[in-house]
Amino acid sequence: MNKPRLRVMCVSSAGGHLVQLKLVLSAFNAYEVVLVTTGKNDPEGALGASLYRIPEASRWNPAQSLVCAWKLFWLIFRLRPSVVVSTGAAPGFLAIRIGRFLGSRTIWLDSVANVKSVSLAGKLAQPHCDLFLTQWPNLANDEDSHCSGAVL
Amino acid sequence: MIFVVTGTQFPFDRLARTIDQWCATHPEQEVLGQLGKHNHLTRLWVALSQLSRSRSDKDGIGQVVKGTFQPKNFAASDWYDPIDFQRIFKGATHIIAHAGMGSVLTARGCGIPIMIVPRLVALREHRSDHQVHTADALRGRPGIVVCADLANFDQRMGELLAMERGSATGNFAADSLLEALKGFVELGEVPG
Numbered sequence: 376m377n378k379p380r381l382r383v384m385c386v387s388s389a390g391g392h393l394v395q396l397k398l399v400l401s402a403f404n405a406y407e408v409v410l411v412t413t414g415k416n417d418p419e420g421a422l423g424a425s426l427y428r429i430p431e432a433s434r435w436n437p438a439q440s441l442v443c444a445w446k447l448f449w450l451i452f453r454l455r456p457s458v459v460v461s462t463g464a465a466p467g468f469l470a471i472r473i474g475r476f477l478g479s480r481t482i483w484l485d486s487v488a489n490v491k492s493v494s495l496a497g498k499l500a501q502p503h504c505d506l507f508l509t510q511w512p513n514l515a516n517d518e519d520s521h522c523s524g525a526v527l
Numbered sequence: 528m529i530f531v532v533t534g535t536q537f538p539f540d541r542l543a544r545t546i547d548q549w550c551a552t553h554p555e556q557e558v559l560g561q562l563g564k565h566n567h568l569t570r571l572w573v574a575l576s577q578l579s580r581s582r583s584d585k586d587g588i589g590q591v592v593k594g595t596f597q598p599k600n601f602a603a604s605d606w607y608d609p610i611d612f613q614r615i616f617k618g619a620t621h622i623i624a625h626a627g628m629g630s631v632l633t634a635r636g637c638g639i640p641i642m643i644v645p646r647l648v649a650l651r652e653h654r655s656d657h658q659v660h661t662a663d664a665l666r667g668r669p670g671i672v673v674c675a676d677l678a679n680f681d682q683r684m685g686e687l688l689a690m691e692r693g694s695a696t697g698n699f700a701a702d703s704l705l706e707a708l709k710g711f712v713e714l715g716e717v718p719g
Contacts, residue, residue, distance in 0.1 A: 383712060390534070391629030398632065398700040402708035414609070458712050482711060484704075488628045490660040506711045508704070511664070517719040524701025527632060527668075 381406045384456035384479070385424070386447070386470035387463060388431060389414030392486060396462045397422060398526040399484065409454060411447070413466060432465040444469045451477050461500070462486055468496040475503045482506045487525050489514070530619035531560035532630050535606055538563050539625055539652060540596040542644050543603070545677045546623060549684060550600035559615060560603035562596075621687055626658035626665070626673075635670060638693035642672040642683055 383403045387396045393412050400408060400422055408424035413431040427450055432440035447470050451459065459474030460482040461467030471481045485497040487510040493501070501507050507520050515522035531546055533539035543562050550558050597603070607615065616622070616633060622641040624630035634641035645662040646652035659675070666673045670690060674683040710716040 381712060391627050391632070394629045394632045398698050399705060399708055401698075401700075402705040403712065405709075406712065460708070480711075480715070482708065484708075486628060487632075488626075488657055488661045490657070490664045494657075505715075506707075506717055508707065510704075521707070521718045523707035523718050524704035526698075526700040526704070527635060527665075 381457040382409060382454060383407070383458045383460060384409045384411060384451065384454065384470070384474070386411040386429075386459065386461045386467050388412070388466055391488060392462045392464055392467070395484070395486060395526050396460070400424065403460075406457075409450075409456060411450060411466075411470065413443075429466055432469055434465070440465065440469070444473065448473050448477075451479065455479075458482060460484065463494055464496045468500045471500040471503050480505045483508065485509045485514070487511075487527060493520070528557045528559055528615075528619050529621045529623060530615055531558060531562070531601070531603070532616070532622060532624045533561070533563050534625055534627050534629075535561070535563045537646075537653065538596070539644075539646060541650060541652065541677065542623070542625065543596050543598055545680050547596075547598040547600050549680060550598070554600075558601035559619075560598065560601055561607050561612065562598075562603050562605060620692055621690070623687070626662040628661065631661075631665065631671065635699065636697060638670070638696045640670050640672070640687055640690035640692065642674055642687045644674045644677065 383406045385396050385408060387393045389412055393414065410424040411427045411429055413429055429446045430439050430443045432443035443466050451473050456479050459470050459479045461470050462484045463486050471483060475481050481504045483497055483500045483504045485493050485508065490511055493509055493514055501519065509515055509520055509522050510525035512522045514520065533542060617637055619639055622630060622634045622639050624641055624643055626643040626645040631641060631643060643662055645658035648656045662673045662675060665671050672683050672687045674680055707718045
C-alpha cells in the first residue's frame with residue numbers, strides 16, 4: 376500500500392530568503408510542496424510547487440504582521456502540512472510558531488547571510504524548531520543547532 | 528551592460544554616488560541601476576523616529592537615511608517589475624550590488640561576476656552590520672569581488688571587469704544540506 380504523500384510547506388520573505396529556499400526545494404521532491412512567500416510577480420513561479428501569497432511581517436509593522444499571522448494560521452490550519460520549513464525572516468518565524476502549535480514538524484534553515492550570529496528571527500524560532508540548521512559551522516553547537524552545509 | 532542592484536528595501540546613496548562618479552570617467556560603459564526606495568510605511572517610520580529623538584541607535588529602520596540621490600551618469604530606477612528585473616539581471620555582463628544574498632546567489636547561479644559593497648550601520652545604511660560579515664565570508668570566492676571601502680572602488684572595478692562571465696552555473700546547495708533536510712522529513716533524523 377502506498378504511503379500518503381507528505382505535505383511540506385516552505386515559507387519565506389521575498390528576496391534573498393526566497394532565493395535560498397528555492398535552492399533547497401529539490402530536497403522535498405518526493406513530497407507535495409506548498410510555497411508561501413511575500414513577493415509578487417515572481418517570474419520563476421513556484422518551481423512546480425503550489426504558491427500562496429502572504430503580506431510581509433516585521434517588527435516595524437505590527438498591523439500587517441497580524442494579517443500575515445492570520446493568513447499563515449488559516450493556510451496551515453487548512454493544509455495541515457506535515458512539515459513547515461523556513462529560511463526567514465519574520466513571516467518564517469510566525470509560520471514556525473503556528474505550525475508547531477497546529478502539530479507540524481518544523482525546520483529552520485538560517486540565512487547564509489548570518490555569519491557571526493544567527494538571525495533575530497532564527498533565535499526567536501529556535502525553541503520551536505525540531506530541526507534548526509545554520510549554514511556556518513561556527514554557529515552550530517551540535518545540540519540544538521546544526522550545520523550540514525550551505526547553499527553556496 | 529553593468530547592472531547595479533542595491534535591494535528594494537532601502538536606498539544606498541553612498542554606492543550610487545560612487546558609481547555615478549565612476550561612470551563620468553567611463554562613458555564607454557553601459558550601466559543600469561535599480562537603486563531602491565523607502566516604501567510609504569518606512570517613510571512614516573523615519574518621520575516618527577525623527578520626532579522622537581530618544582530612540583536608541585540600535586533602533587533600526589528609522590535610522591536608515593532617506594535616499595535622495597539621483598544619478599546623472601547612469602540610468603536608474605527605484606524599482607523594476609520582477610520580470611523586467613530578471614531579464615536585465617540575466618543579460619548583464621557584471622553586477623554591482625549591496626552584500627545581500629539574493630544578489631550574490633542569483634549572480635552566482637547565472638555565472639555573472641559580481642562586486643559586493645556591504646551596507647554599514649554606522650552610516651545608517653542598514654539595521655545591522657551582517658552585510659560586513661557576509662562580505663568578509665565571501666571574499667576570495669570565484670566570481671565575487673568585495674569592495675569594503677569605496678575609496679578602492681576604481682581598483683575593485685578593474686578587478687571586476689577583468690572577470691569574464693562564466694557559463695550558467697546553477698545550484699551550489701551542498702548535497703549534505705539537501706540530505707539533512709530529506710532525512711529529517713522522511714525519517715525525523717537530526718544530524719550530528
